Amino acid sequence: MRLAEIDRGESLKSRLLIRFISMVSGMRLPDAARVAFYHRDFLGPLGAWTQAAMRGPSEWSVGERELMAAMVARWNSCAFCTGAHRATAAKGLTRATVDAALADYRTAPLSAGLVATLGFLETLTRTPDAVAAADARAVLAAGVSQAALADAVAVATVFGVITRYADALQFAIPTEAEYDKAAAMLLKRGYA
Amino acid sequence: MDRTDHAALAARLEQRVFHEPADTPADLRRSMGERASGGPAIAPPYDEIARQIGEAAYRVTDAQVATLRTKTGTERATFELIAAAAVGAALERWRQGAAAIDEAVK
Numbered sequence: 001m002r003l004a005e006i007d008r009g010e011s012l013k014s015r016l017l018i019r020f021i022s023m024v025s026g027m028r029l030p031d032a033a034r035v036a037f038y039h040r041d042f043l044g045p046l047g048a049w050t051q052a053a054m055r056g057p058s059e060w061s062v063g064e065r066e067l068m069a070a071m072v073a074r075w076n077s078c079a080f081c082t083g084a085h086r087a088t089a090a091k092g093l094t095r096a097t098v099d100a101a102l103a104d105y106r107t108a109p110l111s112a113g114l115v116a117t118l119g120f121l122e123t124l125t126r127t128p129d130a131v132a133a134a135d136a137r138a139v140l141a142a143g144v145s146q147a148a149l150a151d152a153v154a155v156a157t158v159f160g161v162i163t164r165y166a167d168a169l170q171f172a173i174p175t176e177a178e179y180d181k182a183a184a185m186l187l188k189r190g191y192a
Numbered sequence: 193m194d195r196t197d198h199a200a201l202a203a204r205l206e207q208r209v210f211h212e213p214a215d216t217p218a219d220l221r222r223s224m225g226e227r228a229s230g231g232p233a234i235a236p237p238y239d240e241i242a243r244q245i246g247e248a249a250y251r252v253t254d255a256q257v258a259t260l261r262t263k264t265g266t267e268r269a270t271f272e273l274i275a276a277a278a279v280g281a282a283l284e285r286w287r288q289g290a291a292a293i294d295e296a297v298k
Contacts, residue, residue, distance in 0.1 A: 003257075038271065042271075043275055045207075052198075053201075076250070124289050135292055150289075153198075156285060157289070158282070160278075164278035164282070165274055165275055166249075168257065168277075
């Protein structure tokens with residue numbers, strides 16, 4: 001973590017909260033949560049959108065949306081977020097499915113609609129100028145609704161933000177066991 | 193099934209990060225966001241880190257963040273500008289994705 005104030009907490013209240021959660025969970029509170037406690041007045045709307053995109057009503061399951069987040073993290077080379085959302089997606093899908101998708105989503109055991117959607121998100125993440133109506137039509141032709149595709153684009157957008165600040169601030173990388181614990185917290189408490 | 197109004201949530205994020213008062217000037221935050229989404233070069237030292245966050249944030253260096261911290265004078269201001277660059281790059285993707293969907297269903 002490159003900014004010390006985020007690491008230790010901005011106010012006495014947030015410092016105590018960080019210490020308390022770390023103690024109860026038996027692990028260092030991940031930097032993603034520390035950022036969520038920092039300068040809330042500024043990035044609060046991102047938290048609200050992330051919660052809606054990841055846990056709000058959608059034709060995609062929570063596990064599928066967590067997989068989309070892990071894929072966006074992988075395409076952006078964000079090690080922290082890939083690990084966090086790989087672990088969370090694995091609790092809804094399976095670890096084997098998630099790891100197969102991270103290796104090559106086109107050959108992973110996923111629905112045709114999800115594979116097509118990930119193709120759209122990959123282009124959008126890597127080369128946004130190249131995304132065209134034909135790409136969207138291909139996803140719709142695979143049986144994905146317009147609303148579901150928009151939900152997926154929202155997931156890619158919020159993680160387009162989160163992966164960038166995670167890397168710019170250099171989030172500390174948890175261990176596998178810590179990622180697993182954090183995944184359980186993310187499923188229980190969400191992003192708000 | 194109820195639908196999430198993503199366009200409204202995107203607009204709220206854009207409004208807060210680029211238009212409302214914060215520790216840093218709104219026009220500087222907008223410049224960071226535009227630069228990170230492929231916009232024109234801006235003044236040093238903002239230019240280098242904004243472009244880097246947009247193109248490949250994993251290549252941002254300790255020195256780039258330290259330089260920004262020195263220039264802004266506070267960690268809150270540094271955070272705002274890093275976040276503004278990240279939000280700018282990502283909202284550009286939201287716009288491109290939403291436009292492709294709109295065009296596809298016309």
